[in-house]
Amino acid sequence: MNVAAAHPGFLSPTGVEITFVLVGLATLGAAVLTVTTRQLVHAALWLVVALGGLAVEYLLLTAEFIAWVQVLIYVGSVVVLLLFGLMLTKAPIGRSPDADSENRPVALAVAVVAAAALVWVVVDAFRTTWINLHGAVQGSSRATGESLFRHWVLPFEALSVLLLAALVGAIVLSRRETAEPAQTAEPAQTTGSAGAARPGGGTGTGPTRAAGAAGKERD
Template identity: 80%
Template sequence: MSALTLAAGADPGFLSPTGVEIAFVLVGIATLGAALVSVTTKQLVHAALWLVVTLGGIAVEYLLLTAEFIAWVQVLIYVGSVVVLLLFGLMLTRAPIGRSPDADSGNRWAALAVALASAAALVWVVVDAFRTTWIDLDGPAQGSTKVSGEILFRHWVLPFEALSVLLLAALVGAIVLSRQSPADAPAGPDAPAGPGASAGSDKEHR
């Protein structure tokens, strides 16, 4: 982490914010607002589109912290793929124009409590961990591709590999779940239907 942080010696303080800091706070507020709308809106697809704004806002925050690579990966994966997948799923199932009355949940208060608790935990952890670290934005980019790559594959290579194993497991699990088991197949080779045709069609199904 040494590359990302500087010693706490030159503490700039909160009372004289720089332009970047002001922009950071403003974008943060906008992102938070978009996230709130995304959760509370009654229109399904609008929620997904507000999610785009939220994720884009987070990408801008990364950019302001000079973590360029992370920002673009955020856009590429979250905005370009995850949200598109989400929209795809919505359109494939149900995406009415206008309000959907069943978009509300009875346990919204429980959800709010969980959200607040997790937010508090995250804020507390982050504040506690990085209280005295400041990123020097004026010098060479601290979050450039080179620096990110070095940190990722030197200091954090074990969590990285663990994550990839996790994702691989999820992938395999998804494939297993979506595969038809031979017992469920509509016309297995043992089925008393057509003698040869059913086996052939079954083979084609795979």
């Protein structure tokens, strides 16, 4: 039963719409589990579900290239990076009771208020707007590639330079501890770095590592 004859109504959803809503519900549930679960590794795995669901949504919106890039970059590399980060920071495997901070009620209130405001505005603004998914596919690989390398070449190249800078920066940040002993040999620096490394001594390996670094610096 159509509400209006001019455009499709809410009451006659197409198959694409039903699929979109179902996948959207799964994506939203996975996202909520990502931010509420107390097991850190499970949060990363639920993030995989949420990002994969978003890739399906891109496919339903006929943006196939974006969908595969999403799968490659997010599910393939970002989540693996996050898992490595969890591993390298010695994240507990089981349930960690202090995964949420004390300001959780405030965060919940802010999120609920923001969600209510955003959903109200968006629904009010786009209540009578429909996407025409028929006709020429808007997001095929051919169309995306042509526009990217015809109209967006300069931002594309600038972004590649930025990505290179970010990679170099990440490498420099990560290998600071091994690069420092070769450059600073003053005893004042030695005591300074040993003192700075001491608060990390709660893990047990901290003092020995600091002592090893100090010993390496004196060599």
